[in-house]
Amino acid sequence: MQQFGQIAIIGMGLIGGSLALALKNAGYKGRIIGCDLSPEALEEGLAMVAIDAATQDLKEAVIKAELVIIATPVGFYSNIFQEIAEALSKDTIVTDVGSVKGYVSRTAASYLPEDIQFVGGHPMAGSEKGGIKAATPFLFQNAYYFLTAKENTKQDTIEKLEGLVRSIGAFPVVVESNQHDKIVGQISHIPHMMAVMLANMLERRNTTDYAPFAGGGFRDTTRIAAGNPHMWKDIFFFNKEEVLEGVTILEEMLQEFKEMLAEEKEEEVLSALQKAKRLRDSIPHGKKDYIPQVYDLILDVEDRPGVLGELTQIIGKHAINIKEIEILHAREGEAGAVRIAVASKEEQDKAYAILRNGKFPLTYRKGESKEDANNS
Numbered sequence: 001m002q003q004f005g006q007i008a009i010i011g012m013g014l015i016g017g018s019l020a021l022a023l024k025n026a027g028y029k030g031r032i033i034g035c036d037l038s039p040e041a042l043e044e045g046l047a048m049v050a051i052d053a054a055t056q057d058l059k060e061a062v063i064k065a066e067l068v069i070i071a072t073p074v075g076f077y078s079n080i081f082q083e084i085a086e087a088l089s090k091d092t093i094v095t096d097v098g099s100v101k102g103y104v105s106r107t108a109a110s111y112l113p114e115d116i117q118f119v120g121g122h123p124m125a126g127s128e129k130g131g132i133k134a135a136t137p138f139l140f141q142n143a144y145y146f147l148t149a150k151e152n153t154k155q156d157t158i159e160k161l162e163g164l165v166r167s168i169g170a171f172p173v174v175v176e177s178n179q180h181d182k183i184v185g186q187i188s189h190i191p192h193m194m195a196v197m198l199a200n201m202l203e204r205r206n207t208t209d210y211a212p213f214a215g216g217g218f219r220d221t222t223r224i225a226a227g228n229p230h231m232w233k234d235i236f237f238f239n240k241e242e243v244l245e246g247v248t249i250l251e252e253m254l255q256e257f258k259e260m261l262a263e264e265k266e267e268e269v270l271s272a273l274q275k276a277k278r279l280r281d282s283i284p285h286g287k288k289d290y291i292p293q294v295y296d297l298i299l300d301v302e303d304r305p306g307v308l309g310e311l312t313q314i315i316g317k318h319a320i321n322i323k324e325i326e327i328l329h330a331r332e333g334e335a336g337a338v339r340i341a342v343a344s345k346e347e348q349d350k351a352y353a354i355l356r357n358g359k360f361p362l363t364y365r366k367g368e369s370k371e372d373a374n375n376s
């Protein structure tokens, strides 16, 4: 990624800020210019040492840049393209991080000069929390990162961007922009719409006072509904056809389920549940072909200071390397849950044996009930 001299990032929010931090973390030595409408976001970017210089002026940001990364909500792109078009140098590469790619690629083609190489980008990593304060240099690690090439995209441009993506720990996948929109329609945009419907159903049924009782189920299925409404409005409109197709299919499926349940077709309901379990269980935890599989343990832990330290110390003492650790925000009150992942089945078995008879008695493996764990 050192092949890029100066980099301009337009939009110093969660994704723009995380990219800047990730580039610094990867050892990028060039200058990163942050551009945002918000002076607070720019100040924060400078304070976090994510960027070396800040400006609210789009032209000033891009004038000396060899790479321009647009990281604002997609609805702002046409204005941004128009504004930066004449300030770009001939060999500048322009990319973005937006969640839709067909619209972005058409808009770039309409407004950017022909000699500018535009390659759309989209990291499949994010959060419901926006803004630079939520930025982290590790956001893209082990995530797929789509790059959308066109027939006239130079191989050299693709290779440079693939290098940048790899340098921040992500996995580049080159696709055509309409294909990208089909993929993310199914695995990101339709799920988001469903999460929104589930959350709003509380109000529709006058049951908002039930919400505090929510365990993992409601929290897991609606977490993403807390994402930025403006950003998601743009995404739905710019990928309208795919989302509408999803709505039609879901309508059919809900109708089918309704009939099965109303007519007490137990076998059919069971079969639908079994199929869903098979499909969900078959999603590789680590990304297939790209990232090695990891082996999970879910631990019940007390919610008190120092508990994670104790846990990692016990595991570390037995020379087991934790590959991933995650606090599961599914419960409130005294108990909490933590997921740790290790690299092999042997390490998983070893960690399980060590932990379950010690301070973490309710340890259980994914797919195993707590009762099984306690009885075995």
Ligand SMILES: NC(=O)c1ccc[n+]([C@@H]2O[C@H](COP(=O)([O-])OP(=O)(O)OC[C@H]3O[C@@H](n4cnc5c(N)ncnc54)[C@H](O)[C@@H]3O)[C@@H](O)[C@H]2O)c1
Pocket (backbone or CB within 6 Å): 010, 011, 012, 013, 014, 015, 016, 035, 036, 037, 038, 041, 071, 072, 073, 074, 076, 080, 097, 098, 099, 100, 122, 123, 124, 125, 126, 127, 128, 129, 130, 131, 132, 228, 231, 235
């Ligand atoms: N949040 C996610 O999970 C996620 C994941 C992958 C991709 N994306 C895509 O990344 C982009 C940014 O999302 P985010 O979550 O970082 O949003 P964010 O709200 O955290 O940040 C957006 C930033 O852009 C700035 N901005 C808005 N209009 C601008 C303009 N005209 N000029 C300069 N700055 C402007 C805002 O002030 C803000 O600081 C979106 O296009 C989104 O589709 C988001």
Ligand SMILES: O=C(O)C(=O)C[C@]1(C(=O)O)C=C[C@@H](O)C=C1
Pocket (backbone or CB within 6 Å): 098, 099, 123, 124, 125, 126, 127, 128, 187, 188, 189, 224, 227
């Ligand atoms: O994990 C989340 O919070 C996300 O919503 C991230 C997510 C996704 O659907 O996976 C959301 C939108 C982005 O375009 C890419 C990633």
